[in-house]
Amino acid sequence: MTACKQVDLKTLARELLATGKVEVFIGYQVATQPLMAAPLIIHTALGASHAQQASNPDAERDLARKVDALIFDDRCEMNLVNYLHKFKDRKVAIVVKGCDSRSVVGLLQEKQVDRKKLIIIGAPCRGIIDRRQAGSEIYTACRECPVHNPVIADYVIGAPVPQPETPELSPEVEALRKLPAEQRWERFHKEMSKCILCYACRNLCPACYCKTCFADASKPKWVGRTDDPSDAMMFHLQRLMHLGGRCTGCGACVRGCPMQVDLRLYNDHLRSHVKQEYGFMAGMDEVAQPPLAMYGTDDCNEFIR
Amino acid sequence: MTREIRIIPLTEMPAFVGALMQGRKVLAPTRNDDGLCVFAWLTAPEQADWTCEIPRVPPKQALLPRTEVLFRYHREKGKETVSPPPPPEPQVVLGLHPCDVQAIKVFDTVFSAEPSPDQPYLERRAMTTLIGRGFSEDGPSTPERLRRPSPLVFCRELGIDPMDNRDCDAFLVPLAASRMALEIMTDKGTALKPAYERFPPAVAEDRAAIAEARKLSQARITPPLDMAAIQRNLETIFNSDLWNRIHEPCVGCGACAFLCPTCHCFDIQEETQGLDGARVRVWDTCQFDLFTRHASGHNPRTSQKERSRQRIMHKFSYGVGRFHIPFCVGCGRCIAACPAHNDVRQILKEIHDLPRKS
Numbered sequence: 001m002t003a004c005k006q007v008d009l010k011t012l013a014r015e016l017l018a019t020g021k022v023e024v025f026i027g028y029q030v031a032t033q034p035l036m037a038a039p040l041i042i043h044t045a046l047g048a049s050h051a052q053q054a055s056n057p058d059a060e061r062d063l064a065r066k067v068d069a070l071i072f073d074d075r076c077e078m079n080l081v082n083y084l085h086k087f088k089d090r091k092v093a094i095v096v097k098g099c100d101s102r103s104v105v106g107l108l109q110e111k112q113v114d115r116k117k118l119i120i121i122g123a124p125c126r127g128i129i130d131r132r133q134a135g136s137e138i139y140t141a142c143r144e145c146p147v148h149n150p151v152i153a154d155y156v157i158g159a160p161v162p163q164p165e166t167p168e169l170s171p172e173v174e175a176l177r178k179l180p181a182e183q184r185w186e187r188f189h190k191e192m193s194k195c196i197l198c199y200a201c202r203n204l205c206p207a208c209y210c211k212t213c214f215a216d217a218s219k220p221k222w223v224g225r226t227d228d229p230s231d232a233m234m235f236h237l238q239r240l241m242h243l244g245g246r247c248t249g250c251g252a253c254v255r256g257c258p259m260q261v262d263l264r265l266y267n268d269h270l271r272s273h274v275k276q277e278y279g280f281m282a283g284m285d286e287v288a289q290p291p292l293a294m295y296g297t298d299d300c301n302e303f304i305r
Numbered sequence: 306m307t308r309e310i311r312i313i314p315l316t317e318m319p320a321f322v323g324a325l326m327q328g329r330k331v332l333a334p335t336r337n338d339d340g341l342c343v344f345a346w347l348t349a350p351e352q353a354d355w356t357c358e359i360p361r362v363p364p365k366q367a368l369l370p371r372t373e374v375l376f377r378y379h380r381e382k383g384k385e386t387v388s389p390p391p392p393p394e395p396q397v398v399l400g401l402h403p404c405d406v407q408a409i410k411v412f413d414t415v416f417s418a419e420p421s422p423d424q425p426y427l428e429r430r431a432m433t434t435l436i437g438r439g440f441s442e443d444g445p446s447t448p449e450r451l452r453r454p455s456p457l458v459f460c461r462e463l464g465i466d467p468m469d470n471r472d473c474d475a476f477l478v479p480l481a482a483s484r485m486a487l488e489i490m491t492d493k494g495t496a497l498k499p500a501y502e503r504f505p506p507a508v509a510e511d512r513a514a515i516a517e518a519r520k521l522s523q524a525r526i527t528p529p530l531d532m533a534a535i536q537r538n539l540e541t542i543f544n545s546d547l548w549n550r551i552h553e554p555c556v557g558c559g560a561c562a563f564l565c566p567t568c569h570c571f572d573i574q575e576e577t578q579g580l581d582g583a584r585v586r587v588w589d590t591c592q593f594d595l596f597t598r599h600a601s602g603h604n605p606r607t608s609q610k611e612r613s614r615q616r617i618m619h620k621f622s623y624g625v626g627r628f629h630i631p632f633c634v635g636c637g638r639c640i641a642a643c644p645a646h647n648d649v650r651q652i653l654k655e656i657h658d659l660p661r662k663s
Contacts, residue, residue: 031646033457038646039554078645082556194337196362196371199593200558200644216595224576225587226372256644258361258560260339 004122009157012121013067013093017044022093022119026083028076029069035131037075039083042066072157074138077128079103079252081206084113093119095157097128099141101150102248102283103206108152109283109290110246112209122153124161132260141251141264144170151284173268187265188233194259195232197225201253201263202239207246214238240266245274245292248283307470307488308495310507310515315355315483317504323350324500325397329434332367333399334360344398353399355485358440358455359636363566364405367398368412368429373586375425375573380580393429397497400477401437403469404460404634408566409435410472414628415569425586434493437473441518457637459650462530465634468522478515486515531657532621532631538659539622543614547659551652552613554645555592561639561647562590562616567632570596591615617652 009027016022022044029040042063072095080094081103096104104120107113125148127138144167149160176184199215202208215223215235223238224231247267254264274280278291299305313321325331331347334357342357344364374390401409413430416423442454460467470476474494478486487501507515542548562568572589575582589596592612598604606612624632633649640648 032648032651033640033646036646038648041553083553086553190338194339196559196563196588198559198563198590200556200560203556203558204644216593218595218598221574225572225574225589226576226585227370228372256558258564258642258644260341 004153005155006159007155007157009072009095009121010067010070012155012157013042013070014064016093016119017042017063017067020044022091024087024090024092025067026080026087026092026094027070027121028072028078028080028095030071031075035075035129037071037073037077039078039080040066040069041083042070072123074125074127074129076123076125077131077139077255079204079206079250081107082204082252084118084206085209088113089117091117091119093121095121095123096150096153097123097125098147098150099125099145099248099250100206101152102147103250105152105283105286106207106246106248106290108286109288110293119155120150120153122150122156124149124156124158126161128255139251139255140170140172141249141254145249146281147284152286169272170264170268173265173272176265177269189229191261191263191265192229192232192236194261195229195236196259197232197235198258200256200258201261204252204256205243206250206252207243207248208239210242236263236266240270243267244270245278245280245290246282247271307490309489310512311487311489311501311504312480312507312511313485313487313501313504315485318353318355318485319350321350321487321500321504322347322353322399325399325497326350327500328395330394330396331399332364332396355400355479357400359402359404359458359638361564361638361642363408363564363636363638364398364401365408365412365566365569367396367433368409368426369569369571369588370586371588373425375584375586377581377583380582393432395432395434396429397434397436399436399438401435401473402440402460402636403437403467404458404465404636405566406435406437406469406472407460407465407634408636411567411624411628411630411632411634412569414630418628434474434497435472436475436477436487436494437470438477439470439479439518439522440467441479441522443518443521455637457640458635459530459637460635461526462528462650463532463631463633463635464526464528466522466526468519478518480511480514486511488515530653532625535653535657536622536625538656539618542656542659543618547655548610548614551617551655552608552610554647555609555613556645557592557594557609557612558644559588559590559592560642560644562592563588564638564642566636566638567620567634572596591619617649617656621653621656 013025017025025042027040028037031038079100081096081100084092084094084107101122108115127142130137130139146166148163176187202213223235247270249267249271251264280291297305322331326347332344333347333353334342335345335352336354337343342360343362344360347353376390377388379386416426440454470488470490474491475497476488480486486507489495570589570591571586573584573586576585594604597606606615620632624630
């Protein structure tokens with residue numbers, strides 16, 4: 001992370017919104033349930049310029065109330081970068097953890113966001129409380145996270161946090177890899193049988209932004225919607241293929257799954273393959289070329305030259 | 306009216322459930338391998354879990370399966386044969402929270418509505434016996450673990466009493482000393498006699514404890530949500546700016562709808578393999594783009610704003626207007642499952658508190 005200004009979250013939000021530097025501020029607020037934070041999307045008055053807004057005391061009070069509700073702490077689990085797709089043509093400020101910042105880099109590489117219209121507020125993070133374990137632990141993805149400090153930011157809230165040593169590959173995934181094919185299949189079958197095809201994983205993923213997802217195509221229909229596990233398998237395998245070299249391992253899909261499908265097992269496996277084969281980690285460097293999105297005349301494979 | 310009451314010690318519940326499983330499929334709250342409470346078809350009586358309150362997966366699969374074969378077909382040159390699916394088997398849905406019972410009432414209302422009652426639904430429903438289960442946080446006979454209900458459940462705010470046994474064929478009430486009272490209310494309930502007749506009838510003391518628990522539960526019903534006001538307001542705010550804000554955090558997945566006990570929208574699809582195929586009914590949701598996409602490609606609900614509005618409108622306005630019953634029972638599953646931590650209670654409050662237009 002390059003050195004940048006350390007600021008107070010609310011002061012910064014107030015200033016960015018008041019001066020019209022941004023039209024939309026995407027951060028977190030306390031959720032209605034314990035141990036959880038919900039997204040908070042603050043607009044300068046809808047459809048009005050910030051100058052008009054200043055003359056409307058009601059809108060001003062509403063804005064001040066929302067800015068005061070902003071938080072950042074170890075409950076802020078959502079990857080807000082997903083919301084950038086909703087505000088493509090707007091000037092946006094967004095709060096990102098280390099993992100989330102990699103999603104921003106991914107979208108910059110894929111030319112999905114305009115850097116000039118985006119203010120990135122980095123939030124150093126020691127890990128998010130795993131609400132499923134009644135608050136006693138941080139999520140596995142956080143325990144194994146290699147970027148506790150954002151890789152890209154215009155402002156930073158809070159001091160950088162120490163980066164613990166992390167395993168190259170999650171021990172659980174490594175163990176799964178060593179199993180014979182039948183047992184790996186059994187596990188895959190079991191995970192996929194939990195899936196109810198609600199698509200929360202896809203809809204939470206910042207890297208999933210196809211205008212028409214293959215799963216939503218109806219002419220022809222690629223993926224069925226029955227409770228036969230083969231339908232869930234088709235959906236997840238295709239989605240995994242699309243995420244090859246693009247998944248940053250933020251864990252949004254795993255945390256958001258209402259049925260607790262452990263997609264991490266497969267995402268991690270995929271990421272480690274990309275790292276082994278291409279020495280590439282998604283979302284680390286804005287100017288790097290993602291291996292599955294580039295072509296070189298010196299490619300080692302003859303078929304592609 | 307309660308016809309009779311039997312007392313079953315918790316240690317004997319597997320025997321009772323096992324007897325229910327004789328010749329019937331039984332759907333009951335169980336814990337899956339992840340420790341998550343879900344309604345699932347039992348394969349062994351011990352799987353029924355009495356520590357579950359509102360299982361993440363609702364019981365709707367008993368009446369509206371995730372995948373339902375409407376008919377199968379075989380095509381050959383110049384000849385098509387169509388075969389109906391096997392008739393539904395007798396089934397028991399066990400351990401229903403009264404709000405889930407209310408949700409089945411919503412299903413019954415919608416799927417029996419003229420002019421097109423849903424035959425596959427009604428046939429399955431006729432083969433279904435509902436055994437509810439009471440939840441009471443106070444009362445002398447309440448076991449300790451039931452004294453703190455889930456903070457997400459707001460069925461009382463919708464006027465649903467967690468001790469209400471109406472609309473069930475039989476009903477379980479937890480009693481002190483690790484026992485369950487089984488109340489029998491209907492012919493379908495009485496038909497379970499071979500499963501419960503070996504258990505002793507309730508004595509006066511048990512009956513008094515059940516009555517006391519009911520009285521205390523009813524005293525807690527103070528519906529602060531004025532559903533009529535909510536519906537009135539919804540009728541006037543179709544074009545309100547409110548929807549611009551409400552939809553924004555929503556990511557447009559189907560978690561809320563698929564885990565909702567009252568959401569019942571479906572799609573009809575073809576599952577074909579070679580010359581054989583089946584027409585199947587599968588769950589669908591108004592939160593998906595594909596839900597309203599026309600064959601022409603045109604989609605009248607172009608964004609999440611329209612889809613989020615539809616969800617609230619259908620539950621709290623259209624359903625009430627046409628069937629006089631809200632399509633929400635306050636189970637709180639959507640709040641627990643929402644990956645964006647949206648809370649329908651907040652949305653309802655906001656709609657309720659809107660300034661009245663003259």
